[in-house]
Amino acid sequence: MTFLAFERTRLGVLRTCLEAAIEDLHSMRCDDMAAAEAMRGIRSAARTLAEVCLPRVRAVLAFTAMDLCVRATSPNGGDVAEAPGYKVMVRSGSWESMTDPEPTVGASSHRRLTFAEVLTAIAGHALVPMEAPLDAHGHAGEHYTSISFTAPNSALIGEGNVTSNVKRFFDFIADGFPLGLRQHDTISIYRVTDARATTVLHVLTAYDRDEGPEIVPGRTAAATVSGYMVISSNQTSIEVSHGMEQEGGDPTVGAVLATETSLYSGTFYPDEEPEFEPVPDGQVGEGDDQWTFTTSAAPMADGWGTWDV
Amino acid sequence: MSTIAQVNQLRATANHLRSLAGRIGESRALTAYGLADTDTWVGTTQQVSYSELVAVRRSLQANQQELTDTAKHLERQAEVLEQQAPILKAVPS
Numbered sequence: 001m002t003f004l005a006f007e008r009t010r011l012g013v014l015r016t017c018l019e020a021a022i023e024d025l026h027s028m029r030c031d032d033m034a035a036a037e038a039m040r041g042i043r044s045a046a047r048t049l050a051e052v053c054l055p056r057v058r059a060v061l062a063f064t065a066m067d068l069c070v071r072a073t074s075p076n077g078g079d080v081a082e083a084p085g086y087k088v089m090v091r092s093g094s095w096e097s098m099t100d101p102e103p104t105v106g107a108s109s110h111r112r113l114t115f116a117e118v119l120t121a122i123a124g125h126a127l128v129p130m131e132a133p134l135d136a137h138g139h140a141g142e143h144y145t146s147i148s149f150t151a152p153n154s155a156l157i158g159e160g161n162v163t164s165n166v167k168r169f170f171d172f173i174a175d176g177f178p179l180g181l182r183q184h185d186t187i188s189i190y191r192v193t194d195a196r197a198t199t200v201l202h203v204l205t206a207y208d209r210d211e212g213p214e215i216v217p218g219r220t221a222a223a224t225v226s227g228y229m230v231i232s233s234n235q236t237s238i239e240v241s242h243g244m245e246q247e248g249g250d251p252t253v254g255a256v257l258a259t260e261t262s263l264y265s266g267t268f269y270p271d272e273e274p275e276f277e278p279v280p281d282g283q284v285g286e287g288d289d290q291w292t293f294t295t296s297a298a299p300m301a302d303g304w305g306t307w308d309v
Numbered sequence: 310m311s312t313i314a315q316v317n318q319l320r321a322t323a324n325h326l327r328s329l330a331g332r333i334g335e336s337r338a339l340t341a342y343g344l345a346d347t348d349t350w351v352g353t354t355q356q357v358s359y360s361e362l363v364a365v366r367r368s369l370q371a372n373q374q375e376l377t378d379t380a381k382h383l384e385r386q387a388e389v390l391e392q393q394a395p396i397l398k399a400v401p402s
Contacts, residue, residue, distance in 0.1 A: 004352035021338035
């Protein structure tokens with residue numbers, strides 16, 4: 001059990017400030033397309049303040065009511081002061097104290113976060129990323145690690161289109177030309193429960209890109225992890241249209257040759273720091289990994305991604 | 310759309326974006342975190358709340374910066390268009 005101490009007057013000022021901040025954010029309007037991304041950010045911030053921060057402050061301030069009826073009994077005959085999260089512990093000076101409704105810091109102590117809440121928690125460092133794989137920094141013969149996740153119990157929490165305005169602009173331009181370039185960036189967040197994370201040691205040498213780098217024997221470790229997987233994927237398609245127009249025919253008729261590439265990067269935010277334990281090499285490479293990451297700027301093998309978002 | 314209209318539209322959009330960026334800058338959402346420090350409350354709830362308010366601040370500041378950058382970019386585009394058609398300079402906007 002942890003305790004929360006608070007100074008009522010200052011907390012009241014915080015509540016007023018939050019109410020004003022929400023009003024400020026709600027009053028902001030801009031219909032311009034160029035401001036669409038910012039408006040989404042403003043709405044998200046307003047939601048976080050209104051649905052998460054303000055209710056929390058109000059709940060603590062509402063503690064007065066519980067304090068006043070501390071010896072009263074609830075309908076079932078129990079002492080109201082025994083209600084979880086509101087037990088009176090100390091009152092000294094202008095500071096009051098109660099059982100902290102948030103028992104510990106970290107995702108494991110919370111309900112499953114929403115897409116926006118995960119992003120907010122990452123930005124605020126409330127979610128801490130797992131240690132990045134070892135990087136060979138492009139030096140031949142150096143060691144590096146890959147980390148793979150097998151997550152049969154993963155659930156997609158949400159997806160967001162994060163294609164930059166510049167990319168959208170070029171996409172628009174390409175519509176009028178025989179050569180088209182379309183790029184689409186997406187952030188997806190998965191809630192991963194009891195996944196198997198496997199780290200494998202490699203040496204940076206030439207290798208078969210389809211098969212992937214060779215494994216250094218006896219240096220593989222695995223852990224069971226739960227947390228949030230944030231994946232940033234980039235889909236690029238290049239279209240080349242060559243007109244087959246004939247005199248008097250439809251000029252828009254033509255053949256389109258298209259090629260598409262898809263890359264991903266990601267980071268895992270565990271509920272708790274994983275404890276990796278050695279595993280036999282034979283248990284690696286069974287092909288059921290959902291995501292495999294290295295810190296390399298380019299994927300080391302087909303289907304692998306880069307550790308970063 | 311004529312070049313004059315394009316230039317005017319780019320500048321109008323840039324003004325809208327700057328105005329919005331200014332309003333974000335004045336928002337009390339940017340300063341709320343300062344009231345959520347350990348002078349106000351202490352405990353896990355304080356830590357979580359403080360982190361969230363700092364995150365909101367960072368996110369809004371990033372939006373503000375993006376708007377300012379886009380506005381500058383649009384202004385530059387408007388200038389380029391004006392330079393390409395020098396006769397426009399003689400036309401009052």
